[in-house]
Amino acid sequence: MHLSPAGTAALVARLRAAGCVFAEDEARLLAEAAATPGELEALAARRAAGEPLEHLLGAVEFCGLRIAVGAGVFVPRQRTAALVARAAGAARAARARTGRPPVAVDLCCGCGAVGRALAEAVELGELHATDVDPAALPWARRNLDPVGGTVHGGDLYAALPGRLRGRVDVLVANAPYVPTGALALLPPEARLHEPAGALDGGDDGLDVHRRIAAGAPGWLAPGGVLLAEVGEEQAPVLAAVLTRAGLRPVTWPPEEDGTTVVTGTRTGGPVPDTGPLVPVRRDGRG
Ligand SMILES: C[S@@+](CC[C@H](N)C(=O)[O-])C[C@H]1O[C@@H](n2cnc3c(N)ncnc32)[C@H](O)[C@@H]1O
Numbered sequence: 001m002h003l004s005p006a007g008t009a010a011l012v013a014r015l016r017a018a019g020c021v022f023a024e025d026e027a028r029l030l031a032e033a034a035a036t037p038g039e040l041e042a043l044a045a046r047r048a049a050g051e052p053l054e055h056l057l058g059a060v061e062f063c064g065l066r067i068a069v070g071a072g073v074f075v076p077r078q079r080t081a082a083l084v085a086r087a088a089g090a091a092r093a094a095r096a097r098t099g100r101p102p103v104a105v106d107l108c109c110g111c112g113a114v115g116r117a118l119a120e121a122v123e124l125g126e127l128h129a130t131d132v133d134p135a136a137l138p139w140a141r142r143n144l145d146p147v148g149g150t151v152h153g154g155d156l157y158a159a160l161p162g163r164l165r166g167r168v169d170v171l172v173a174n175a176p177y178v179p180t181g182a183l184a185l186l187p188p189e190a191r192l193h194e195p196a197g198a199l200d201g202g203d204d205g206l207d208v209h210r211r212i213a214a215g216a217p218g219w220l221a222p223g224g225v226l227l228a229e230v231g232e233e234q235a236p237v238l239a240a241v242l243t244r245a246g247l248r249p250v251t252w253p254p255e256e257d258g259t260t261v262v263t264g265t266r267t268g269g270p271v272p273d274t275g276p277l278v279p280v281r282r283d284g285r286g
Contacts, residue, residue, distance in 0.1 A: 101125035112140035
């Protein structure tokens with residue numbers, strides 16, 4: 001809806017007082033999303049009370065795409081574009097190695113942003129996505145249907161069709177990795193408005209990743225790659241976990257925000273060519 005200059009100024013001031021750093025942008029987006037003054041008031045009140053902007057708008061921009069997301073579902077983070085870029089590199093390498101479009105799985109898919117961005121970047125033979133949270137599944141279907149992805153509800157690999165065993169070229173997992181003790185330090189938007197199951201990774205943050213690593217060799221194709229996003233300080237631990245699972249780990253240079261991508265290649269395959277950067281470590285040592 002159209003907002004007068006005075007109305008815009010008042011909304012910006014209200015959002016700024018509530019702690020919104022990009023108050024001008026948010027005011028414009030909320031006004032665009034509202035059809036009536038009543039709707040705008042409701043959206044502004046919810047935003048001022050701390051609900052994530054993306055939940056109110058029903059979408060987030062990710063890898064240049066408009067990804068649908070809503071209340072109660074993890075909002076894809078911009079940093080995860082690095083994971084997508086590595087996964088796209090692994091998918092291209094798989095295609096070059098096998099001569100066919102790769103099979104990809106987005107484990108712990110949330111609203112499916114990673115799988116969608118991967119499918120937009122690289123032609124895939126098959127794309128499957130899984131999440132244990134029923135609230136995430138409709139959003140994942142909405143985002144993955146247009147690229148032919150199939151969404152399965154359930155716990156990690158248990159949700160996947162058995163025929164994918166030993167056939168997955170790219171297994172990408174932005175799984176929970178916040179240590180339980182650090183959950184209280186998260187911003188309120190995450191702490192109060194995203195499900196704990198999307199964030200809580202257990203004592204050292206790597207509980208789900210250990211389970212993913214343990215199962216990966218059985219699902220990966222020869223030369224297939226598991227890719228995960230974790231904190232930089234968690235990377236050596238995850239690399240060691242991948243080694244113990246029988247995968248060949250690579251820890252990639254960290255992003256500016258202190259997260260990094262760790263990959264594990266099914267033993268016998270080549271080290272993944274997932275991008276132009278030189279890996280900082282090629283073994284499980286910290
Ligand atoms: C950090 S969020 C990431 C979501 C999505 N990959 C993204 O980047 O937007 C982690 C997701 O893992 C899911 N998850 C947690 N434990 C799981 C499990 N055991 N099996 C499947 N999904 C799980 C959560 O429901 C949540 O959607």
